[in-house]
Amino acid sequence: MNEEKKVVLITGGAGFLGSHLCDLFIKKGYKVVAMDNLCTGDLRNIEHLFSHPDFEFYHHDVSKFVFVPGRLDYILHFASPASPIDYLKIPIQTLKVGSLGTHNLLGLARVKNARILVASTSEVYGDPQVHPQNEDYWGNVNPIGPRGVYDEAKRFQEAITMAYHTYHGVETRIVRIFNTYGPRMRLNDGRALPAFIGQALRGEDLTVFGDGSQTRSFCFVDDLIEGIYRLLMSEYALPVNIGNPAEITIREFAEEIIRLTGTSQKIVYKPLPVDDPKQRQPDISRAKKILDWEPRISRSDGLEKTYAYFRSLSKEEWFKDPYQFPKKS
Ligand code: UDP
Secondary structure: OOOOOOEEEEEOOOOHHHHHHHHHHHHOOOEEEEEEOOOOOOHHHOHHHOOOOOEEEEEOOOOOOOOOOOOOOEEEEOOOOOOHHHHHHOHHHHHHHHHHHHHHHHHHHHHHOOEEEEEEEHHHHEOOOOOOEOOOOOOEOOOOOOOHHHHHHHHHHHHHHHHHHHHHOOOEEEEEEOOEEOOOOOOOOOOHHHHHHHHHHHOOOEEEEOOOOOEEEOEEHHHHHHHHHHHHHOOOOOOEEEOOOOEEEHHHHHHHHHHHHOOOOOEEEEOOOOOOOOOOOEOOHHHHHHHOOOOOOOHHHHHHHHHHHHHHOOHHHHOOOOOOOOOOO
């Protein structure tokens, strides 16, 4: 192990975003310590890194005390369930990893003198009454609804992160992540994009919730990862939105997936989940100004790459019971 190299801890390292961050930091010549309790993460996302001399994996739940021996320069806290289906299935774990987990990692950052970036979310804006959402908007969140466990954990996460910054002088960064897609998303996590592509692959109708007029703005994972890296390396401690402002209704999105996959299936309408936000679009002026960042990958290119990934999975994966995951621990 090269002692001169900077060391980065990535929690949720076996997850969708965490695994892409592991790849990025290995590519940039860091020593990467990935941590995951594998509740929703999957070792297949990082198995290609296990033979790399600068990569280590800890099977650990960051809601419990976290220790990493030796040097630590950066922490990226990306451990969390992140789909509405997960929040319903594992609400307490969702709350704990965003609150207790964040507390543990801030404590670790403090003793190691490391800079920490925490993954927050557009969910802190709830069902927004301001459109598009900029970082100064305080949000419209139902604390006791099904999404409350995620939204409030992330709001607490932001609060405790700022407190460690102002009270203990820890170097902190907060990214508010908007809807993101790409290879390594779980086909069965219930989110719109994997749900639609999975349905197309299995020859099922696409399930649009409500009348499909609700909007989202989808960012390709490579763009997001670049924005996160720039934020980590910046000197900016207040929250920054990272996402793609290209907004689309969910009905139009399902139609795009139908065209992309060439499926002959149709759209069927199902009830809208409780507290499903009606519209969402990031205002990325701050990211543009401070990080000189904006997304570069169009939705059509991003969707092609994502479809190629899902198609490359085995048929067995396509047909796995959609809501088998996550595991209780
Ligand atoms: N959605 C849908 N059909 C599905 C899954 C999701 O119409 O099979 C809708 C969902 O109700 C929401 C949008 O797609 O309005 C995005 O949902 P997702 O779970 O991807 O993300 P989030 O609601 O957290 O933005």
